[in-house]
Amino acid sequence: MAELKNRKMKFTGIWLLPILIRVGCLVEAILDPVDFLALQAIRKSLVDLPGSNFFQSWDFTSDPCTFAGVYCDGDKVVALNLGDPRAGSPGLSGRIDPAIGKLSALAELSIVPGRIIGPLPDTVSQSKDLRFLAISRNFLSGEIPASLGELRGLRTLDLSYNQLTGTIPPSIGSLSELSNLILCHNHLSGSIPPFISQTLTRVDLKRNNLTGTLLPATLPPSLQYLSLAWNQITGPVDRVLLNLDQLNYLDLSLNRFTGTIPGRIFTFPMTNLQLQRNYFYGVVQPANQVTIATVDLSYNRFSGEISPLLSTVQNLYLNNNRFSGEVPASFVERLLAASIQTLYLQHNYLTGIEISPAAEIPVSSSLCLQYNCMVPPLQTPCPLKAGPQKTRPTTQCNEWRG
Template sequence: MDIASSSCYSLLFLCFLHQSAQALLDPTDFLALQSIRKALHDVPGSSFFSSWDFTADPCNFPGVLCDSDKVIALSLGEPRAGSPGLTGKLDNAVGKLSSLAEFTVVPGRIYGHLPQSLSQLKNLRFLGVSRNFISGEIPAGLGQLRSLRTIDLSYNQLAGAIPRSIGALSELTNLALSHNHLSGSVPSFCLAQSLTRLDLKHNMLSGSLAPDSLPPSLQYLSLSWNRFTGPVDRVLTRLNNLNYLDLSLNWFTGPIPAQLFSFPLTSLHLERNQFTGSVQPLNEVTIQTVDLSYNQFSGEISPMLASVQHLYLNNNKFIGQVPGSFVERLMTASIQILYLQHNYLTGIAISPTAEIPMSSTLCLQYNCMVPPPQMTCPVKAGNQKIRPAQQCHNH
């Protein structure tokens, strides 16, 4: 072999050694991954851990992403949709992965508490452990992780209060804690000025919302299926970036602000509360779905609502005639659902022979009028077509 060839081979060997040295995982991270692996198992049908062989480089394991000699992302479980996931517990060793920026767990059967050691991960930006059987409380130390942008712990069995410190995370954009057993009041998020999505539905949260408790940056807000009380008008007037709002199935009271209907909403769900007052949008409403059913709203129905595709005003105290614009929109199938049953309405200008398009549904039963024959009502509307005259006289 000539000198040139020998030099070339030496150079290649040095490059190989350099790459091998870089590939050696930090011993602390190596031991942490071993502990995490020992505490978890594949649910039958999952083969996620089949290639986690610690005689090889863990940086090549499925779900492990390294930068130099440190683990920066860990995703436990096969990412394919419908994967059966993992079972076991999350080991405290997760907190030893000091450079971890993303930690996710696919839906499965993982139980036990969230490791308190998560609070040591100062670089953590994304925490996603949803659709498992995680119990216990949310570690308050998560509120110390100033880089956190997303926390998704939805569809678990978490209990206790939402740590107040989480509401002060200035980088937080997405907080999803829905479908748990959380209780107590909602912390103030006034310092979370980047928060765009807040999903707390299906818990046991209670109390009222302070006027400045939610940031104007919110685009998605769901507080449905809780036990909230009190008024929301002063809270909502500040949230003019909302495109989705669901406050349904609570005990909220008082009026709703007229300007709410001018927000860039696609869906507005306020059903099954104790809201009162009139509903008078300032302009024609461009929201696709508006559900105000099962409240105490009163007054006449605004013609501004005739542009809504799916409109639920049933089970309130609305009075007067149904505006003519509603009939026009029904006949052109612009309105697909118009539920006005169980109010105190006195008439609608629609011909008994008019044919409502098949794609549109109208229900007007149990009002202070003889309903038109073209109705298609849900079963829960009952069998009574007309409200008793005595009730109508009182309105």
């Protein structure tokens, strides 16, 4: 207690200058001693990378509320944006000091890309007003603290492009105000917890090691952006997708999803639909004309004839599936009119396409037809992965028809 009293005396003017803080108008106020000490601890644990001078203004003989990246309300720090926010700035290195949790009024915490190592201190959950937490493109390791679930007002959690391990704590799913969850490019494992927030609009979990299945109750209908690519998630998703009719971006690629996809998802207000490299099967039958710019269904087990309703897609990847029959005439019309930019149909069981061998494909468009149950009527450049064979062996085509 005596030591604390001595510290308070130092703050009241013996060793430090009075601190001016703007609250509506200029008044003389002293930064809360606890916040002052927390800022000092944070400064000691972090340094500028070569070429950065972010901490140049952090002179503790002056008002901390004038420091770069420090924002105050009254005698409390309410926002801390560490590092030069300009693109390409070198960033910071070091560790996040647990004293960050002493900033009890902190509502916003961000750190620019750099070389921050070590765990995210679970003391950060002591800042009960925290609404925005973004520390991406650093080298954070360890697990995501389950105590983050205590931040009842948290709206944005961005810990992407780090080296985090362990599971996504179920407590994160219990955050009722959460709007953005961005944990992509880590080493997270386990299943995705159910989310109760009805204002959740963005979930980006791509490039992790997530497993398990998705249940209809896992994701709320408010979602507009969903990326689960490059994981190991299994099972069907048809019932899940039917609930997400506000999606404008969906990427489920490179997983182990199975089952059919509902035709109604093609009516969602999406710009991108990425379902490639899974185990989806069945007929692809949109409910209406498709207005999605890019649809990638490649490397699955879809079958049946190609729907003419897909001809309005600008970039369509149907390659490496089991589609059969003739390519609808509407595709040829739109391709020659340069309305289709990419049409990949290679490695299927298609039997024909009504296009003249003398037709000129617009330079802005790409068409690949090789390795089907037909001789391509014209030669067009194909991706190297399509291989050298122009036509599928007759025995395979006969077996497929049989």
